[in-house]
Amino acid sequence: MMFARGLKRKCTEDEEAAPSYSRQRQSLLDMSLVKLQLCHALAEPSLCRSVLIANTVRQIQEEMTQDGAWRGAAPQTTGRAPLDRLVSTDLLCRSVRDGAGDGPAAPAPRGLQSSIWEGDGPLEDKGSFQKSLDQILETLESNTPLSVDELFSDVDSSYCSLDAVLTGVVGGAQSGQDGLEALAAMAAPAPSTSCKSDLGELDHVVGILVET
């Protein structure tokens, strides 16, 4: 039931060429970003899962940057709703650099002009290959307002920051950093969000002493 979609797709798509490696890599990236946002459920999301997904996103980003495929804005592909492009395929499961066996669209050294990106040049930003995940998320958010907002219309936009995910701040809440819940029993909760060093200290204290 889970794989039928992916398996059949390969056989029946005639008009559209078999999904290229780049397209599927983009699809995986979109899927991952959606997953990071979707994990703001009722209960606290699994940190392990979030970290693994975030690491996957970083890997994809790094490879795309090396390929010259990463751009600040890619209107063509990200204009479509990400969920439409969730491709169940085994192509991405193969080794990253084995050419994926699909000819001209296979990853190649710089100069790759994939039809997907149909863009201006291979490298848009020679000075900053390592874009932050924030920018990836911003890209997704700004270029697919329809899809993301539609899905998460009731979700505060601060959810869309990977940093926010990792630091456990939810929905722009003022406080929610480590240690605060333990302190709540002892004293009034600390007010600000940006005092990271203060919170680091509190962390250290809380780590040793625990209030019943």
Next chain:
Amino acid sequence: MIPRLGALTQDTLWCFSQVKGTIEIGATEADIISTVEFNHTGELLATGDKGGRVVIFQREQESKNQVHRRGEYNVYSTFQSHEPEFDYLKSLEIEEKINKIRWLPQQNAAYFLLSTNDKTVKLWKVSERDKRPEGYNLKDEEGRLRDPATITTLRVPVLRPMDLMVEATPRRVFANAHTYHINSISVNSDYETYMSADDLRINLWNFEITNQSFNIVDIKPANMEELTEVITAAEFHPHHCNTFVYSSSKGTIRLCDMRASALCDRHTKFFEEPEDPSNRSFFSEIISSISDVKFSHSGRYIMTRDYLTVKVWDLNMENRPIETYQVHDYLRSKLCSLYENDCIFDKFECVWNGSDSVIMTGSYNNFFRMFDRNTKRDVTLEASRENSKPRAILKPRKVCVGGKRRKDEISVDSLDFSKKILHTAWHPSENIIAVAATNNLYIFQDKVN
């Protein structure tokens, strides 16, 4: 267990013994079993579920009349261990799901166990009461207070037998020490301390002290944006009370010695297998994440479970495992789909048998796998209601990878990924296993001749 002469080439035959739990129609999500654990003698079997309940089964005494029926497990005690809570600061629920149960070795007539949810560990005392005092002076038989003016004689209350009552009482609550979700608890061999591990920290507790714990591992980066690795499991060495291991989401295991320093941020040993470059994909890291780590009973080896394999490591060799077993390698080509439906994040556990000669772990479609470390043979069995006739021998199952599917085989695409066996347990000295299949608990025993 010393094999009979000539039995070395014979595989153990496993038979259905019992199944506990409701049949699908009445099942709710709260009934999903989330942990299974035998106590140190195997007399008791505890389960925890998503609803925060603990159910303890006790093995009945074997009777001479029914030799063919080795002691069955019947419900001994049921209690609500954890309740759902709400974290008002973060506006998030704290699930009552029992993540782990660990028994303490028995030191008197009562049984003690630790149970934990994401945030709080509790020590429970399970004791029997089969007598009750009667003949109080100040209370009448119904328990109502008597008017002291009416008392003219004194008597000594006596203990009279009553129906056996098993009561569970929370003796300690170890709270407010974990910012992140607790994934493991482990009782130390000194029987005085235990550890609890969450995603980023491990704390050491004394059983008697609930308002203080010592932080012994902390991998939280100063800047959370730099976080790339979390703790996934931890366990104390079975004999050396200063030694413990913890595993990570990057597929590494660290062995730490508490004598070295108060904060064991620097490991004593570091176990990691070099990556196979030919198998590298975007999912390599995710599938290398270790979901469970267990010391062998001997203390010489550790076993780790990642998404597709089980590995046995010799404590004396850090650069690679000594044994690797493929659990369900046919899933390797399906990783993208499994990532999409989140199955790739499923955390399977693994267990040793009493003699450390066989290891067991779960898979999908209610399949579970056993690997004999000596004969190098493995078997796939299924926990299902269809194979649930008393003492019915379980038939080995086989997954067909490609090509022609034989009659009894099941194809990869027909596997039911909602039926996953994450939690199993093996009796400490006998061939009795408990397998949790969603909301059902299956007990299997080896065939008695």
